[in-house]
Amino acid sequence: MDYSLIVATGDLEKLKAIAEFIVESHPFKITTEPSPGMVMIRVIDPLEKTPFYLGEAFVTQCEVEIDGNLGYGCVMGYEEERALYGAILDAIMGNDHELASKVRPMLALVEKEILQRYEKETKKVARTRVNFDVKKG
Amino acid sequence: MGYVAVQGGITAIKNAEELTKYMRLRGKSIPLSVKQIQDQMRFLVDRVMGEGGLYSPFHASLAIKQAQGDPIEASFYLRAYRSTLPRLTESLPLEMEEMRITRRISSAFKNIPGGQILGATTDYHQRMLDFSLLEEEESQVEEFLHKQEQEKSEESPSWGPFRKVVDILREQELVKPTPEKVEEPIFDITQNSVAFPAPRSARLQMLARSETGGILALAYSSMRGFGSVHPTIAELRVGFVPVNIPHPYRKNKNLTIGFVEITEVEIVAKFAAEEKGEKPYFTLGYGICFGSNELKAISMAVLDRAMKEKEAKAPAQDQEFVLLHTDGIESSGFCSHFKLPHYITFQSALDRLRSTQEKQKKIKLTKEKRL
Structure with missing residues (x-):
């Protein structure tokens, strides 16, 4: 799972702990404060392969600098903290910073939780799988 | 003739706004939280997001609260809010x-x-009112969720x-x-006026x-x-x-x-x-x-x-x-604008009707004289 997906859907407290671990030894500077914006969502219609715009999604974006490396975070929703942690993680993971190898297993734990949550939901949905019989006569 | 604007009425308008708020709260029930709307009114939230053109369950829920449950009014708030936000980028096509x-x-x-x-889905439900919802309490909700949490499915599907x-x-x-x-440029209805026939993307x-x-x-x-x-x-x-x-x-x-x-x-x-x-x-x-x-x-x-x-x-x-x-x-919006004062336009219609009635009366009298 890509680190941005973990940022977008992982437990906020756990992401906060990872971000704190990073900035404890490598101070950061916010170059763009968490701020709202929109991302236009593109879709390709499956019938005629026409690309079109479905509508916009509200996002929060943020940018930081750590050891001269820029990091950009962008997440859907009104999520200032998450966007900040995303930017911090991007500065480390996206630039292959020396801390990346230590952060990777921490992210893997958050990923595991996400997958467990998905599996739980999938099992609930799977219980509604149906096989209608065509009525005879 | 075109619309002639009116002015004034500020005090009454402010009082009307306050009365609208009063109508929402006069029942003295616990104020609805945005989270409650987001969690429990999901179809309404989805509808408002779709019609407002902005995917944001949080803002759509806030708009529903403000609009006191009117989906079109809530979509309007959402679309208006959307116009204040910068568009940062476009997504890659959804997979x-x-x-x-x-x-x-x-x-x-x-x-x-x-x-x-x-x-x-409720597709297979009978459309009967569920009176047991009247008795729904926090403890029941907790118990239901706990049961759902504990439920074990033997195998991964x-x-x-x-x-x-x-x-x-x-x-x-x-x-x-x-x-x-198709490689043609995507038409964006939020940036350009549509002419007909419109491209498929529009x-x-x-x-x-x-x-x-x-x-x-x-x-x-x-x-x-x-x-x-x-x-x-x-x-x-x-x-x-x-x-x-x-x-x-x-x-x-x-x-x-x-x-x-x-x-x-x-x-x-x-x-x-x-x-x-x-x-x-x-x-x-x-x-x-x-x-x-x-x-x-x-x-x-x-x-x-x-x-x-x-x-x-x-x-x-x-x-x-x-x-x-x-x-x-x-x-x-167009339908609502008819509620605004149209005194001058209607006065003009009144004048025309009266003068036509007057003319018709004169013609009738002349005809009667001839007879």
């Missing part, structure tokens, strides 16, 4: 194969690869892949072969943010025979699709920024050959919208198909008729 499916049915085929999944039914039809040469990806964007009731009415007219698209649902899916954007300064790196819940429908309609003597295929329609809103997605697919007719013989086949009359914000 529908990556959808986390929560519901998926086909009314065309009994057996579809991956299976039919009812998901959370075999899950997916969920191939698109329309692709299977295509393989069997029942629908037209997949065209090459049509789909307009339908995706149209008002549910509006497109349902027009699609229903077609189903009943005015344009005659009797749909068979090849596939209806509801689920969560990841949204990816290109990293602003890292080449070949994409960021996943979250998931968008969507409803997607492909309908099969009557078969036809493009030209006489050519191979006939089933014709198709496509519908998609934010959130879980199946009536809207099906209606969109019906209208998409109906508007493909070369010659419009019914309202639902006429692009301009369909697309210009189904935007909830525009139609409600």
Whole structure:
């Protein structure tokens, strides 16, 4: 799972702990404060392969600098903290910073939780799988 | 004659606003939290997001609270708020194969690869009021959720892949072969005025943010025979699709920024050959919208198909008729403006009526004199 997906859907407290671990030894500077914006969502219609715009999604974006490396975070929703942690993680993971190898297993734990949550939901949905019989006569 | 504005009335308007707030709160019940609306009014939230054109469950819920439950008013607030936000970028095209499916049915085929999944639906409920909800208490909710949490499913379900039914039809040469990806620039209705005939990208964007009731009415007219698209649902899916954007300064790196819940429908309609003597295929329609809103997605697919007719013989086949009359914000705005004072315009109509009546009276008198 890509680190941005973990940022977008992982437990906020756990992401906060990872971000704190990073900035404890490598101070950061916010170059763009968490701020709202929109991302236009593109879709390709499956019938005629026409690309079109479905509508916009509200996002929060943020940018930081750590050891001269820029990091950009962008997440859907009104999520200032998450966007900040995303930017911090991007500065480390996206630039292959020396801390990346230590952060990777921490992210893997958050990923595991996400997958467990998905599996739980999938099992609930799977219980509604149906096989209608065509009525005879 | 044009509209002549009025002025004044500030005190009464302010008092009317305060009265509106009072009407919401006078029952002295606990104020609704935005989170409650977001969690428990999900279909309404989805509808407002779709019609407002902004995917944000939080802001849509706030708008619903402010609009006191009026979906069109709430969509208006959301669309107005949207206009204050900067557009940062465009997403990469949604990859529908990556959808986390929560519901998926086909009314065309009994057996579809991956299976039919009812998901959370009320389709098979009897429409009877559930009076037990009157007794719903926090402890019951906790108990229910605890039970759900503890529920153990013995095995992991075999899950997916969920191939698109329309692709299977295509393989069997029942629908037209997949065209090459269209490279024409995407029309953006939020930036440009639409002229007719509109490009397909504009049509789909307009339908995706149209008002549910509006497109349902027009699609229903077609189903009943005015344009005659009797749909068979090849596939209806509801689920969560990841949204990816290109990293602003890292080449070949994409960021996943979250998931968008969507409803997607492909309908099969009557078969036809493009030209006489050519191979006939089933014709198709496509519908998609934010959130879980199946009536809207099906209606969109019906209208998409109906508007493909070369010659419009019914309202639902006429692009301009369909697309210009189904935007909830525009139609409600126009309808609402009639509530504003039209004193001068109406005075003019009164003058004209009185003078016409006077003339008619004189003519009548002259005729009587002659007699």
